[in-house]
Amino acid sequence: MNKDWNRFVASHSFGTIHQTTFWGDFQAKSRNRDKYFLIEVKGESKSGSEAIPKFGGLFIRQRLPFGLSWLYCPRGPLCNYENPELAKKQLQEILEKLKPIARKEKAVFVRMDPPIEKSAQSNSATVFPPHFKRAHAEYQPEHTLIIDLLQSEDQILSQMKPKGRYNIKVAQKHDVKIRKSANPSRNSSAFKKDLDAFYALLTQTCKRDGFQIHSKSYYENMLEALMPQNLADLYFAEYEGKVIAGIIVTNFKDTTTYYFGASDHNFRHLMAPYLLQWEALTQAKKDGFKFYDFLGIAPLDQSGAPIKSHHYSKITDFKLKFGGTHISHQPAQEFSFKKLIFSAIKFAKKFR
Secondary structure (H helix, E strand, O other): OHHHHHHHHHHOOOOOHHHOHHHHHHHHOOOOEEEEEEEEEEOOOOOOOOOOEEEEEEEEEEEOHHHOEEEEEOOOOEOOOOOHHHHHHHHHHHHHHHHHHHHHOOEEEEEEOOOOEOOOOOOHHHHOOOOOEEOOOOOOOOEEEEEEOOOOHHHHHHHOOHHHHHHHHHHHHOOOEEEEOOOOOOOHHHHHHHHHHHHHHHHHHHHHHOOOOOOHHHHHHHHHHHHHHOOEEEEEEEEOOEEEEEEEEEEEOOEEEEEEEEEOHHHHHHOHHHHHHHHHHHHHHHOOOOEEEOOOOOOEOOOOOEOOOOOOHHHHHHHHOOOOEEEEEOOOEEEEOOHHHHHHHHHHHOOO
16 A cells, blocks of 8 residues: 555655655654554556555644644645645545544644645645635745756856855865765664764754754654665765765655755864755756755745745855745645634744
8 A cells, every 4th residue: 555655646746755655654753743644535446456546645643732633744635736626625525534533533633735836826725625724833844945957067056156156166175075874774883873973963053053953863763764765865074084064865756855954163164065965966966856955945035035034044045055946835724623722722832
């Protein structure tokens, strides 16, 4: 069943890595999450073979206090969003199939965030059935930056900002080396050592820049679930044998996505993060991927500059130096199964 589902996700025009069972397996081991559910409405069988799912979604159970939970469908469900009216009917059918699960799991609400672009014909208002509301919080970034890897390397460099090109050359001049981590399925001890090095960089970066990070087991579970399937890579930048920067990227369908990054502030003059991104980007191009996704950026003002009050503004300055196309997605939507409790949860979050 999982293989059929993953094939469906890979073939769906809106399918992302977040809807695969590999992602579900990783998430089920994460803090406050313990299982996931597949809801699929199958199409007609072809030549006597097993039915192919027509639409559906992977839902992750997230624990709440007092035995309650909520359900999350990351970058899903997968429906025919090119046809908003059809998608609305499909989402309603998925919701009806989800309700018995929600009762059993004592789910307060469900959150869905399919990757519908704001510029597309379909949008949240026309696609989602009645009683869905804009989510009170979001996991997936609403804005992202995409590099077209079908361009030549010279073309990619030419559309970058001059400072971005310059910083890559600075790292190259200082002989910064880039390497991939060992695959946990092939060399467990080397991978553990690399994971420790990456987490040490993350810890330093979070203290410096004031953002939160996950536990080390979160990144370990992610890489152990995805790397053996060639769905993720851990890259390092080294200077004179010392690890000074690292990034995690995911690989799915035609896109490589930059997920997490960290660097040693003591070596900031070497500009290693720029060369690290460049090498990951060009390797993705060599491997046949069509796009490099920088994932989260701050919304941009009319001049193209990031809005400074946004929590992604600092990292956005870095990402914008690589050029690319700004893409905005429709905001996540939520449906409440227990309205009073859901209202209390949202009220309590305002005072955190």
